[in-house]
Amino acid sequence: MKIGNDIYYVGVNDHQVDLFEGQYVVPNGMSYNSYVIMDEKIAVMDTVDANFKDEWLENVSKVLDGAKPDYLVVQHMEPDHAANIENFMKAYPDTTVVANTKTFTMMGNFFRNLNLDGKKLVVANGDSLTLGKHVLTFVFAPMVHWPEVMVTYDSTDKVLFSADGFGKFGALDVEEDWDCEARRYYIGIVGKYGAQVQKLLKAAATLDIQTICPLHGPILTENLGHYLEKYDIWSSYKVESEGVVIAYASVYGNTKKAVELLAQKLEEKGCPKVTVFDLARDDMAEAVEEAFRYGKLVLATITYNGDIFPFMRTYIENLTERSYQNRTIGLIENGSWAPAAARIMQGMFEKSKNITWLENNVKIMSSLSEANEAEIEAMAEELCK
Numbered sequence: 001m002k003i004g005n006d007i008y009y010v011g012v013n014d015h016q017v018d019l020f021e022g023q024y025v026v027p028n029g030m031s032y033n034s035y036v037i038m039d040e041k042i043a044v045m046d047t048v049d050a051n052f053k054d055e056w057l058e059n060v061s062k063v064l065d066g067a068k069p070d071y072l073v074v075q076h077m078e079p080d081h082a083a084n085i086e087n088f089m090k091a092y093p094d095t096t097v098v099a100n101t102k103t104f105t106m107m108g109n110f111f112r113n114l115n116l117d118g119k120k121l122v123v124a125n126g127d128s129l130t131l132g133k134h135v136l137t138f139v140f141a142p143m144v145h146w147p148e149v150m151v152t153y154d155s156t157d158k159v160l161f162s163a164d165g166f167g168k169f170g171a172l173d174v175e176e177d178w179d180c181e182a183r184r185y186y187i188g189i190v191g192k193y194g195a196q197v198q199k200l201l202k203a204a205a206t207l208d209i210q211t212i213c214p215l216h217g218p219i220l221t222e223n224l225g226h227y228l229e230k231y232d233i234w235s236s237y238k239v240e241s242e243g244v245v246i247a248y249a250s251v252y253g254n255t256k257k258a259v260e261l262l263a264q265k266l267e268e269k270g271c272p273k274v275t276v277f278d279l280a281r282d283d284m285a286e287a288v289e290e291a292f293r294y295g296k297l298v299l300a301t302i303t304y305n306g307d308i309f310p311f312m313r314t315y316i317e318n319l320t321e322r323s324y325q326n327r328t329i330g331l332i333e334n335g336s337w338a339p340a341a342a343r344i345m346q347g348m349f350e351k352s353k354n355i356t357w358l359e360n361n362v363k364i365m366s367s368l369s370e371a372n373e374a375e376i377e378a379m380a381e382e383l384c385k
């Protein structure tokens with residue numbers, strides 16, 4: 001696949017991966033993207049996951065068509081991109097590796113036997129590398145989402161090689177909506193680092209970008225404003241859409257019944273969107289994604305051994321560690337002798353910024369009472385205001 005005049009896609013699709021980054025289900029697989037820029041000097045942009053060494057080297061070799069690469073640019077040391085640096089250097093030993101100081105330190109730690117003496121080009125933030133027609137400028141993007149990350153701007157073709165930024169779950173041979181799987185990817189993997197992404201977006205705003213080449217997911221060539229706007233919303237923790245997410249944990253079904261009644265009442269009242277997650281059974285990453293997408297969240301759990309149910313604890317930790325903020329939260333608790341879940345859940349958001357707590361919460365003693373039904377009605381009313 002050719003991008004612009006001289007840039008070639010040499011990435012691979014992974015349909016074998018069980019959990020991406022050790023925790024994310026990827027029903028449509030994953031792509032590890034890599035690119036070759038053919039100019040007077042030839043640059044290869046990043047490598048791919050260890051399992052795809054042969055396929056990737058074959059893709060690179062086809063594009064090179066007998067030519068020798070001059071540079072291997074390493075933007076990010078995470079092994080889904082960097083695993084084949086040593087294999088590449090064995091195949092093309094005269095190549096110069098282009099990276100920053102932090103990247104070279106990590107490279108030494110990942111590849112104990114790799115000797116790059118005389119084959120390193122250490123770049124600083126803002127440095128440029130001329131390939132011929134193409135001039136590459138390196139822009140550091142620390143903590144988006146590792147400290148050594150840099151992105152690369154090709155001012156000739158107006159391409160931003162964006163590292164993991166603008167990435168998406170899903171292989172490139174499967175067609176699917178960008179927003180949903182890019183949001184789940186962003187919130188899950190980069191969500192904690194909103195301030196750093198905002199900084200990168202400000203740097204990107206000064207560049208004329210016509211194509212975004214990420215390390216995962218499709219190459220973005222049209223309607224770039226849409227993707228930039230989504231990244232701006234996600235990284236500034238703004239509400240993307242009006243709606244209510246209800247996330248629950250229930251053992252014997254009574255808490256679940258309360259949740260179902262609340263969802264029904266919200267729908268009857270015309271709430272624009274209601275999404276319900278059973279935290280023990282549904283995809284945790286999607287439940288997290290949706291909490292960041294919508295403005296209102298209801299958390300419903302049983303009290304469990306004087307604490308809250310483990311899946312709910314994990315869920316809230318997933319939210320707070322990603323700087324969950326600017327949202328409204330309501331609480332439904334259940335307990336058969338000493339309900340404590342609401343207090344514990346609220347306490348877990350102690351350090352979260354700009355949380356509005358509903359006035360109408362629900363306290364269930366084992367099973368729904370008439371009073372609980374009235375509480376749920378009041379909660380639905382308040383959520384729909």
Ligand SMILES: Cc1cc2nc3c(=O)[nH]c(=O)nc-3n(C[C@H](O)[C@H](O)[C@H](O)COP(=O)(O)O)c2cc1C
Pocket residue numbers: 249250251252253254255256302303304305306307334335336337338339340365366367
């Ligand atoms: C293993 C286990 C531990 C529980 N621990 C507590 C507890 O510490 N305090 C309490 O008031 N209720 C406790 N409960 C009761 C639940 O909070 C809840 O009232 C009960 O499971 C009914 O809700 P459900 O049908 O949604 O599961 C416990 C229940 C289970 C299954």
